[in-house]
Amino acid sequence: SGFHYGVHACEGCKGLFRRTIRLKLEYDKCERNCKIQKKNRNKCQYCRFRKCLAVGMSHNAIRFGRIPQSEKQRLKAEKDVSGKEEHQSPQLDTKSLARQMHEAYLKHFHMNKAKARVFLTGKTSTPPFVIHDMDSLQHAEKKLLTQLLGNMTSGDASTLREREVEARLFLFCQYASVATVTELTEFAKAVPGFATLDLNDQVTLLKY
Incomplete structure (x- = not known):
């Protein structure tokens, strides 16, 4: 018309x-x-x-x-x-954003640059144990078995089964995974703008 x-x-x-x-x-x-x-x-x-x-x-x-x-x-x-x-697009204050993300990282992650440098240079007697392949997994099993046997009498040690060691190792890994996911989630929530994203987008970013 x-x-x-x-x-x-x-x-x-x-x-x-x-x-x-x-x-x-x-x-x-x-x-x-x-x-x-x-x-x-x-x-x-x-x-x-x-x-x-x-x-x-x-x-x-x-x-x-x-x-x-x-x-x-x-x-x-x-x-x-x-x-x-x-x-009109809002001007992003990159310095302020970087400062907020840095503060969020220090608040929610136990590892920082200074601690990492100490571990990498071998200047600590208690380095963090990281499972990243089958060799490190087997090493973790042996280490856990040694710790368990160290607190037991010979009679108790004879009754300790391999399945118990595996179960305790799995539980240890589970606790470590939960702690890591919690750290990552709390850090992401502190990143400016993350909370305003769609829930599905938040989950995708946390996964990858």
Whole structure:
């Protein structure tokens, strides 16, 4: 019925497009790729709005014709505000962000640069034990067995079974894993902006 939002369109599609943009509506996603025609155009607003975008309708392509002056001014004001919002991006204070992340790291992680340097240079008598392959796993089993036997009499030691050692080692690894996950989660929650992300995105970032 006229030239609306940059294309020739009917009044119905013009109204749908304007409401969707102005109210920031989100329609239920449709996978059927509905064929939008005059007789069925009201059945699927999702596909109808997609067709509006596909043919080139744009909020920035308003052309003023025979419309009331008040409506013209309102549309122009909306366009100006929309344009400013698109081009204005908040300036990220990188120094402040780095400081907050550093403070969060020191607060929630037991390992820091100074401690790591001590461990790597061998200047500590109690380095952390890390299981990273089968050899280190077997070493952990032997170490745990030695610790258990050291606190037992010969009679008790004879009854100690391999399954008990394996169970205790598994429990130790489980506790260590829980502690690590807790540290990582608390650190992530302290990172600026993390808590505002969608829950699924938060989980994905924590996993990878």
